[in-house]
Amino acid sequence: MIRPIAMLVGAFFVGALLWAIVKTPLTNEVDKMKAFHLEPKELHLASDGPFGHxxxxxxxxxxxVYKEVCAACHGLGQVAFYDFKALGYDEDQVKAIASSWPIQTATINPDTGEAATRAPIISDKLPQPYLNEVAARAANNNAYPPDLSLITKAREGHAPYLYSLLTGYRNPPANLPEELRPSGPLHYNPYFANLNIAMPPPLTAEGQVTYDDGTRATVDQMAKDVTAFLVWTAEPKLATRHAYGWAILGFLLVLTTLAYMSYRSIWADKKH
Known part of the structure; x- marks a missing residue:
């Protein structure tokens, strides 16, 4: 009886030792990453808070910014062209925007060997930049660019994280351990979870896009603007929801007041 128990105890300690050997380097590496990882910067958008718009x-x-910079790699599969009416465009303007975004089809153009395209209509969802995941990975060193429709909700830190990521590319610090330094196609960004991200800096210089309203297109401004846009794609009904919420709160306040006044009127002369 003693011998089996001793074997079990011995097996337990051997397993614990192996576990410690396997996990310790990983834990140390995570701790090293935390020392260089930065929390998202502050970002204030008009859509923030209960009065957001x-x-x-x-x-x-x-x-x-999305169309001229991000759309080459990242899709917006949950957004249709007609949704852009909410951005202040009329139907003709939406059609003009859609016309510069040809829709790829599953057929192959026999003359070029490439995917055939068709003219978009405003009810179309925005086209994906690649036909499938295999093509996307092949064009991006095996990294898969995520769809951006819900990105500000899908990532911890939300909009401030995305803004920080876009403006956070820099050279690795001199004291960064060798095992944490970017290699191959990776780029150092202290706002990314493991410090090294496959996406190269998308916003690289002032004037990378030309704004129609004359706003100065600095890297910081472009990052804020595309982040605000992606907050909208993730929750396009936010302003409407806020308006309904305040209307409902007002209604409940009036109803509560009337109910209290009715109570006082009916029961004021009643004795307990």
């Missing part, structure tokens, strides 16, 4: 001028600028 959309700054349509900023959203239009953000759409321009």
């Amino acid at each position: 959309w700054d349509t001028a900023q959203l239009q600028r953000g759409l321009k």
Whole structure:
């Protein structure tokens, strides 16, 4: 009886030792990453808070940044062209925007060997930049660019994280351990979870896009504008929800007041 128990105890300690050997380097590496990881910067958008609303001028600028910079790799599969009416565009303007975004089809153009395209209509969802995940990975060193429709909700830190990530690219610090330094196609960004991200800096210089309203297109401004736009794609009904919420609160306040006044009127002369 003693021998089996001793074997079990011995096996337990051997397993604990192996676990410690396997986990210790990983734990140490995570601790090293935390020492260099930065929390998201502060970001204040018009849509923040219970009185949040959309700054349509900023959203239009953000759409321009997305279209001219981000759309080459990242899709917006949950957004249709007609949704852009909410950004202050009329139907003709939406059609003009859609016309510059040809829709790829599953057929192959026999003359070029490439995917055939068709003219979009405003009820179409925005086209994906790649036909499938295999093509996306092949074009991005095996990294898969995520769809951005819900990105500000899908990532911890939300909009401030995205803004920080876009403006956070820099050279690795001199004291960064060798095992944490970016290699190959990776780029150092202290706002990214493991410090090294496959996406190269998308916003690299002032004037990378030209804003129609004359706003100076600094890297910081472009990052704020596209972040605001992606907050809208993730929750386009936010302003309407806020308006309904305040209307409902007002209704409940009036109803509560009337109910209390009725109570006082009916029971004022009643004795307990």
